[in-house]
Amino acid sequence: MKNNVLIAFMLVVSVLFSAHSIALPQISAYQGLVPEQENSEAQLREQALQQVLVKVSGNTGVVNLDETQLLAKDIPSILTKFGYEEIEGERYYSASFDKQKINQALIEMQQPIWGETRPNPLIWLVNENRQLISDNMITSNQDNSLSIGLDSAQLARGISANFPLVDLDDSLAVSVSDVSGRFYQTVAQASIRYDAEYFVLANLTPAGGEWQLKWELVKYNAQNKQSQVVVKQVNQGEKSNVIANMMGDIADYYAKQFAILENDGERTTQVVNISNLSSLSGLLALDNILNNLNAVDSFEILSLSGTKVQVLVTLKGSATSLKNALNAQPKLQQDLISDAPFYYNWRQ
Template sequence: MRHLALLVLGLVTLPAMALTNVDLYRSEIVLDQTAEKADDQARVEGMKEVIVRASGDRNAVTNEVVRKALRQNTQYLAQISYGQVGGEQTLKMGFSAPHIRSLLSQAQLPVWPAARANLLVWLVEEKADRNIVWEHSDSQVLSLLKSQATVRGLPLTMPVGDFDDITGVAVSDLWGGFIQPVGEASQRYPVDAVLVVKAQGNSVRWTLYDQKPATIGITRQAPLSGSNNGADAATKMIDQISDYYAKKNAVVIANESSEAIKVRFTELDDAVGFFTLENNLKKLSSVASLDILKIQGNEVTFNVHLLSSPEEFKQEVLRVGPIAQLESVVDQPALPQPEAVSPEDAALDVNQEVDGVANDVANNDELTEIATEPTAPVIESEMILVYEWQGQPYVAPVAEQEEAIEVDASGDIVEESAPDVIEAAEQ
């Protein structure tokens, strides 16, 4: 019983883990009823939102690999349905987490893990007077904060505004930057950081204490601060704070898990043909990236990382230029050759083996099995697609040279070859 009491006491005294798991792969987009293909447009926007949220990188949608994937957005979708927001029809989408993570990996973009820091937001608005904005307050700034935080996947907690909150911290403490009472009033919330925001018209000033509330005002950790202006000031603030946490916690995952095939091209007789082929392959919507595995003579072998199925790649590759498909080959790595052994060493090894077996028989009542042959290593083979490059060899242009003009002692032309030069000479 005493041990149980100690266990319960330990659980009570342990700090609560405040990291919040964010649903990264769902989005809901309002359909543009005036658009010709409203659903197609909404799927693209929804996938963009998911990619930015999962990567933490606002510029991720401009990545060339991502731009290709956006044109094939249906293969990343796991769920789709219709909804309503504010009387407008929406498209609700759920994207496949493994497929999105694989895409980010192929594009060499970071992945911001779903377990993210939870921020307690103390928001003070100055209108006729200054007031603290609570969780259920009617505030446009609060609405913008929550909306953009959802887009970026930044967990926010607003104070509920009950008796403890009202008596624990004053407007003057928040506006004046008195951090001791702010830290004490924030300790009742299981959060990882505290954000103090002062909104005045179209301007916001903010201070982020990226530490547990219990340590605010005690440690010497410097806060982050900034200011934004304009109608989207609150949105910009959330973007800046999201960028900070994404840079702090996001990681780039190697693209070992992406589907890839080996492709060999023959008859590449010059560098121009090689670079033309490489650039054309990179432009294919089914290709994420290329790795050059081997160049031998006029042949080059690529490891092609795919965004779609191998069948789609096979259909596309024939359209990149003058290419003919040949019979595929099996890549069978060479078996390691045994080391040469001299007759003297072989006889010595046999004698040692016989002596060892004799000792085993002498020391054991039964000898069940003696391995006489080593186990052959298993060498995996791999299929290689083979194509023949049929482009014309590159021919460097030859500069035209004008022949010399011979002139006699009187200045008359002896040999005519370049009319324009001759005309100039006659003048």
């Protein structure tokens, strides 16, 4: 059932990119963007709502819930902004929804809430010409099908990807054979310059009139310098679809790591220790990070001594959810000296 739902949902999204990729504007998880076409405004609003519910919950099946159908009848009460946009000559309907009301609706549906913790995986992709796909090849749209797949995943699931520069440094550090041979540690070392906790090793090849994408999502633990394959798949179909499906599978994994299913029970707490935090701007940045973590209900500073800060965090979910979210923050690096969890160094 889930696969059918996902396929149907992606077909709606793929209409956006049926001929060419578009330069997507910055889109939050709480904003929907759908092509006008022959649809009425009521239909467009409902499609935008479905898009948002999938992105925020991380669950493609949420669109089939009875509660979603009821919510769709009361869309005006949760809309904060809507209108039409021209993007590269095409007309789209854009709708932004109230964050608190969407979150509350998902809680009442007993659905998880996936917040702003959405790491961009670094993708080391070997294409059919045995080339490593570079960031410039993506940004300059040298392979339109790849761009279409990436754009549709960003719109449908709320995640995007990074690609290596493939400059002299990368070329000296990583070869096509390293990626194809799955030399994880070699690629992990090359990924450090991009602050990538998650990276993908992938090979794209023609296969009987279609395309085959073999890929693995790898999580790198800087503390013990170990690489762990967390998702491994083979996708087959049109080129744009295999890329979009890969990103969808990564979104599913991320949702399991970072989405919070709130309960009505007593909140638990966790002390977080941060070193090397030496400025007011750093404290304000930390405050902003914690305020935007979905795993955090509230927090307070317990102590501030020199460059060390101790924070008491009240959790919405589990301590593991908090740890996953903190580990994904570029400004926070796990303390490699301490064996205890929740000890971090602040990156200046």
